[in-house]
Amino acid sequence: MAKRILIVDDSASVRQVSNIALTRAGYEVIEATDGQDGLAKLAGKINLIISDVNMPRMDGITFLKAVKAHPNYKFTPVIMLTTEAGEDKKNEGRAAGAKAWIVKPFQPQTMLDAVAKLCLA
Amino acid sequence: MTDSALPTFIAESRELLREMEAALLECEQGETGAEAVNSIFRAAHTIKGSSGLFGLDGIVAFTHVVESVLDRVRANTLQMDRALAAILLECRDHIEHLVNAVADGKSDDVQLATRGESLLQKLSARAGGPAAAHTTASTTPVAPAAGHALWRIHVQFHAEVLRNGMDPLSFIRYLGTLGDIVALKLLTERLPGAEEFDAEACYLGFEIELASSESQQRIEAAFEFVRDDCTLQVRQKGTAASEVVADRREADTKESKASKSSDSRSLRVDGDKLDKLIDLIGELVTAGATTTITARKAGLSELNESTLRLARLVEEVRDQALKLRMVQIGPTFSRFQRIVRDVAREIGKEIRLETGGAETELDKTLIESITDPLTHLVRNAIDHGIETAEVRRSRGKNVEGVVRLDAYHDSGSVVIEVADDGGGLKRERIIAKAIERGLITDGSSLTDSEAFALIFEPGFSTAEQVTNLSGRGVGMDVVKRNVNALRGTVELDSKEGEGTTVRIRLPLTLAIIDGFLVGVGNSSFVIPLELVEECVELGDEHRSADGDQRYINLRGAVLPFVRLREMFSLRSSASRRESIVVIRCAGQRIGIVVDDLLGEMQAVIKPLSRLFSRIRGIGGSTILGTGQLALILDVTSLLDLCLNTRQTQAAPRRALMD
The missing domain is CATH 2.30.30.40 (SH3 Domains)
Incomplete structure (x- = not known):
């Protein structure tokens, strides 16, 4: 059974490109447009979460904290998407338990590599 | 895979640009709210992030600078005012032009690029900070090691790793994509008794043998997300069958055999004792010469003959004594591996160090005094010699630059070469600089080697950009002075586009x-x-x-x-x-x-x-x-x-x- 990945990002193009790349690599992808939407979509089997940091409504760090507190998903690996400019955010994220980071802008292959390290298709 | 998503990117960017415009207009009217700044930043940030996914480097580079400025506004280190808002509006318009150009399928418009440059200058003039557009470091593939090497990976996961959402198993699975896992041993020493056992903690370690042609860096990168949460040791164990590698192994064993036999027969002697001996032999040589002269004056043929024989023996003793102080240059060369690696990484170049003539021997004091000039030359080669990966690629060279250290004996002296396969010296630039510095008045009559020799003159430096490595005001003149102080000479060969070789010629001994x-x-x-x-x-x-x-x-x-x-x-x-x-x-x-x-x-x-x-x-x-x-x-x-x-x-x- 294919691994399921939840991707949380407010950019439709990032979601779409990631979705295409991950689907081709053999993953099943669920999309969410921000942290709040992401929490709403936490259901059933999810093997990995990819989340942007800077999002409207609920940002990635708040979302991450909620995931870590969720009884069913606290052990789910989370990859955070950040930029060089967001060093402060990164520290905040680290404190919240984020271990895996991808720095934007990235190539689809970089994301696939990172995903493979945490959950091989 | 990105083409089908391109329309989404364009539509999304236009939407974000509209939001950005509205917020910027608010700011220009003097109503700068945190929310407005946030939404401007987010728009720039998102456009940059997604354009990177589509490989639109022009947009990434331009937006990056804008984003950095906005980040400072957001952090309150830069005040948003009308003037800044006006420039940012222009920048926004430029991003729109760039996006439109992508939509029209002509992303490399020269006019647009120049316009972008001047806008960025305007922006940095207002906001300070870097004027140059940020160019994203291209991820160049790491050259695989020759043949399949056998790696031994020892990894002990820390207790927190599961709670951090990391599954040790997934990393081992990923390792499987880099090569073949030949053997895997589970380390369970840290497993506690049933009472203390915490179901959410990880107690396991693994010892893995991996046959892979990947570099150590790539293998270590497999664990990048658990680097804080594990103790990792990756080392090359040996090599699997492959011709090239087999050769190397043979050489290795030969070397180790040689070093083993020399180990057991060598004797460690305090360097001071040796120096004292050499000193005394020096006096012996002088005294011998006095005796020879006296004998000649005395005119006794038998005395003359015996003093000459004595002189010959003294000469032999001298040669043998000097050999005692000779050490191989190999260990000095190997120290540069680390320097090259660190410096190359620091400035983002891919550089390999090759060494030759490691067994060449020279006086211990010489080796000590030559290390500094050598370090300077090697750093120079890395910093100014080897071109950036982009330039190398455009010149059709291997992306990985090579710095080569060589040592050999040549008619009574030792030659040490520092060579690079970089851009070489530009004769015209050297002459122009020498004239500018008043070292010469006219360069037309100089031969190439005379022109190149100018860089050893005090106060000369052709590097256009002073980096934090070589630009410390210590130039090639210091190298020359140091080498001359050792009674040596420095020569330089260079071919533009092909590389530079600096040759240091030293006497065998100083005594x-x-x-x-x-x-x-x-x-x-x-x-x-x-x-x-x-x-x-x-x-x-x-x-x-x-x-x-x-x-x-x-x-x-x-x-x-x-x-x-x-x-x-x-x-x-x-x-x-x-x-x-x-x-x-x-x-x-x-x-x-x-x-x-x-x-x-x-x-x-x-x-x-x-x-x-x-x-x-x-x-x-x-x-x-x-x-x-x-x-x-x-x-x-x-x-x-x-x-x-x-x-x-x-x-x-x-x-x-x-």
Whole structure:
């Protein structure tokens, strides 16, 4: 059974490109447009979460904290998407338990590599 | 895979740009709310992030600068005002143009690029910070190691790893994509008893053998997300069958065998004891010379013969004693592996260090004193020699640059080469700079090697950009001075576009030289014998009364000469007969005019006291067999002195002190 990945990002193009790349690599992808939407979509089997940091409504760090507190998903690996400019955010994220980071802008292959390290298709 | 999503990117970017415009207009009217700044930042941020996914580097580079400025506004280190909002609006419009260009399928518009540059300059003039557009570092594929190497990976996961959402198993699965997992051993020593067992903690470690052609870096990168949460050790164990690798292994075992046998037969001796021995042998040589002279004067043939035999033996003992101080240069070379790796990484170049002639031996003190100049040359090669990956690619070169260190013996001296396959020296630029610095007035008559030699002049540096590595104000002139102080010479070969080789030539030892003794008036001087080519008589026709003719015709070639009597202001009138000692040094021939030729001798070098260290032209002193003192000429600096004198037309006597 294919691994399921939840991707949380407010950019439709990032979601779409990631979705295409991950689907081709053999993953099943669920999309969410921000942290709040992401929490709403936490259901059933999810093997990995990819989340942007800077999002409207609920940002990635708040979302991450909620995931870590969720009884069913606290052990789910989370990859955070950040930029060089967001060093402060990164520290905040680290404190919240984020271990895996991808720095934007990235190539689809970089994301696939990172995903493979945490959950091989 | 990105093409089908491109319309989404364009539609999304236009939407974000509209939001950005509205917020910027608010700011321009003086209503700068945190929410407005946030939404401007988020728009720039998102556009940058997604354009990177589509490989639109132009948009990424431009937006990056805008985003950095906005980030500072957001952090309140930069005040948003009307002027800034106006420039940001222009920047927004430019991003829109860039996006439109992508939509129209012409993303590389030159006009747009220039417009972007000038906008960024305007922005940085207002906001400070970097003017240059940020270029994203391209991820160049790491060259795989030759053949399949066998790696041993020892990883002990920390207890928190599961709670951090990391599954150890997933990393091991990922390793499987990098090669073949040959063996895997589970380490369970840390597993506690049932009472203390925490179901959410990880107690496991793994010892994995992986056959892979990937680099150590790539293998370690498999664990990048658990780096804080595990103890990791990756090392190469041995090599799997592959011809190239098998060869290397054979060489390795040979080497280890050799080193093993030499280990068991070698003896560690305190360096001070050795120095004392060499000192004593130096005295022995001097005393032997005195005996030889006395014996000759006494005219007893038997005594003469036995002293000559003694002298030969002393010479042999000297050679053997000097060999004791010889050490291989290999370990010094290997230290540079780390330097090259660190420096190359620091400045983002891919550089490999190759070494050759590791078994070449030279005097221990020489090795110690040559390390600094070598470090400087290697750093120079990395910093200024090897081009950036982009330039190399465009020139059709291997992306990975090569710096090569070589050592070999060459007719009584040791040669150390630092070579790179980088951009080489640009003759025109060197000459232009030398003229600008007032080192020369016209470069057209210079040969290439003369032009390249200019970079060793004090105060010369062609690097356009001062980086934090080589630009510390320490130039090649210091390298030359250090090498000259060791009685060595520096040469430089370079071919534009192909690379540069710097050759350091050093004497085998610092303690004793074979010299040629000459006399001027009542003084004696020693010229290093290896530099002497021949001796000729200075004919009367060349001895003009005012002494201003400074060259002779030596078998059809012009030979410039200097008079030691003038150089050292010796107060004695010229003798009736003078001779010229023809020396060759650093590719040039020059004559030294002296009164008497006194023959070959071994000179034990006594360094000059620090009081005289600034005197140029003299490298040391030695005690002659007669007890008299002779000065050892430092031919390289003497030559420099004469050449400079010729160029600047200064009085030769004044040039002696620098």
